[in-house]
Amino acid sequence: MSTLFFYTKEQFFNFKTTQTAVGFEFLSMSKLLSSQKIDGLDEYRQYYVDISSLVGFVKSNDSQLLNFEQLFGGFGDNITFICDKAYETDIKYIFRYVFDDFCDVEAERDETPIESGEKSDVKPNSVKKITDLDDQELEIFFENFDARLYGHERFKEEFKGLVNSFRVFNKLGEHKILSLFLMGDSGVGKTEVARSIHKALGSKSKLAKINFGNYSSHDALNSLIGSPLGYIGSDGGELLKRVHESDVGLILIDEFEKADNAVFNYFLDVLENGKIVNSQAEEYDVSGYIIVFTSNITKDNFKSKISPELRSRFDYKGMFNLLTDEDKKKFVHFRVNQIISKYEEFVSSDIPDKLHDNVVAEIDVSQYKNMRDLNKKIKDTFVALITP
Template identity: 30%
Template sequence: MFTFKVDYYSQKNYSKYIESRREEDIEIVTIPLLELHQNELAELLAESEVDIDLTSAVKISKVNDSINYFLEKIIYLIANKNVKFIIEETYLKDLLNSYPFFIEGEKLDIEIYEDEVIEEIIPEEAKALIVDDGRNFDGLKKFLNHHLIGHVAFKERFIDELRVYNYFNKVIKDQPIFSIFLLGPSGTGKTEIGRALHNYLDQSSSVAKINLANYKNESSLSGLIGSPPGYIGSKEESDLVRKINNSNAGLLIIDEFEKADGAIHNFFLQLLEEGRFDDALGNIHNLNGYVVVFTSNFKRTEFLETIPPELRSRFNLIIECSYLNTEQRKEYLKKIFEEYSVKADISLNKEELDELISTIDFKEEHNLRKLRQMARKAFFNLYSERFK
């Protein structure tokens, strides 16, 4: 039986270790990252020396043992390859107890000074977080009631769950991320909920939103968290990191989660559990205090059948969204036209607003996305002369 030595490190000097390995042109990858690119494993491991960090694999294996098969697959692939295994010392014992083909190696002692200790990527400007001490949940409730039409069940449960999360995040230091999973047909306004929360936190920057419909195959998944060493784009900032950095709000929207596969499930399982993730460049991104909104066209039965139970248990709030009723759709159109008039610097009186709404067949059209498209056209047709 193969046996492999595993060297271990303390978290405080991990960044320094990464820096030293990069100077030697040696990349560090994780098991989830390798899993995302398993079709290219042979080519990847045939490259020059690579460090494989087992820390995240051990953490994931505690709640989802599907990672174990992939780890064993790696073991057989790397025979006679120039690969070094490493792990955070906290998880070394768990690794040795669970996998007989690993043996304890040496501690990676790196000379490090206090001013060099960097455990994670710190943003230049603090994000606006929903758990900030100054946040007023009554104010948030009023904001959502004003800016979010319908979704009564969500608004009622969200504030209650958020109060619990706020306590455990701030006082107990136990729960890093507040996660919401929104089910329901397309056009029910699931993404609108995420956008409303973003606008409450910050209206000056773009929304950090990832649509998993764009990450349905192995080659495109690298755009989400970064390419493995040796591949095109491996030195570039990943799509996820770029969108988080470009937003000032501590909120992330993950659309069309029904397109996610097992590797993506494992990635978000780790993110929700730890509140941070490491990208392909070895940088650690801390999302403590973030709200992550997942949306999906799943029906509840499909959700239960497709999403693994260990991941489902990480969601703070699971809501099945339904179409707005007729009066709510009318109110939705009113809100849209008022927004357009402000941006176009056009003053609308009640008669003009009613006239605009009357041009939309909102009693028959339930899909909010289509209603917005119809509202754009109606607004332009009525006021196009003013735009010239």
């Protein structure tokens, strides 16, 4: 038994766009049935199957109900069923023994075009923070997050606990910012954590990211928050600029170990007060934000490099280990599917038979530690097999 989600006409395209971006594929039930695609569904992919078209069919062919009730039992839990809300009453009754729960999807309404002549000087979209989500939105957030980030199961569990506690204590004014400090080898998904949060919060803007690898260390603080007032060329700094450009409550600080003490102390303040202040004394409230810090330092260096005050401020400090071969395989399946779909959409639908299986068969995941290298291997193999 499972849940059926309703969408409205006004939400559909927005919903589809955001969900496709995080890896879901949309199929209609009629298409599935007519092309006998059911057996071809990939257990490693997440699908939305739209059952709106069944309403009219079952209503006029009562005798088919038995077949459909049985059919639903055969789908795996990588399938989520959706339906146009216009059919809500009928479908709730027809499939009363199939679904045990009915909910509405969480998606903004599609944008209505601004009428010509109307000035669009409205404030840019308000910022979406993890603390703003309602329970159902939060559930969808975690589903999306988990689907994007492979492996790291322990981290995912702890992250859920941290978010739940943060949402409560942020409202009580006791926990301004949720901070994650991720260490570990290259290419195992540290930065991907931030990208996944960004997408799962439904962002349509750029990720607010600062990379200390790009700063020369002695003026890192000036680059970050602007040089002191009165200095020629002083500006507000990169941090506030990036945060203003983003529509979600998330900041990524990459290669944090390359910053210097002045920067460390600055972040001590930010985490404590939930405010970003720049050299021009402009202030921005970041309470409710998640800040992800990533670093390649080892556990020992972490202790010598980062002061105990700052260390104790991080809500999560953890090493990211290599993915298991099983998780790497899931990643390969996902990427190959993604590449094939894009190729079919943008280049040609004429692809060799069994392309997916052949690409997968050529890749020995145990040879790869860094997922960037694995990704490159996937691309190379794909190209080799698609070129005659």
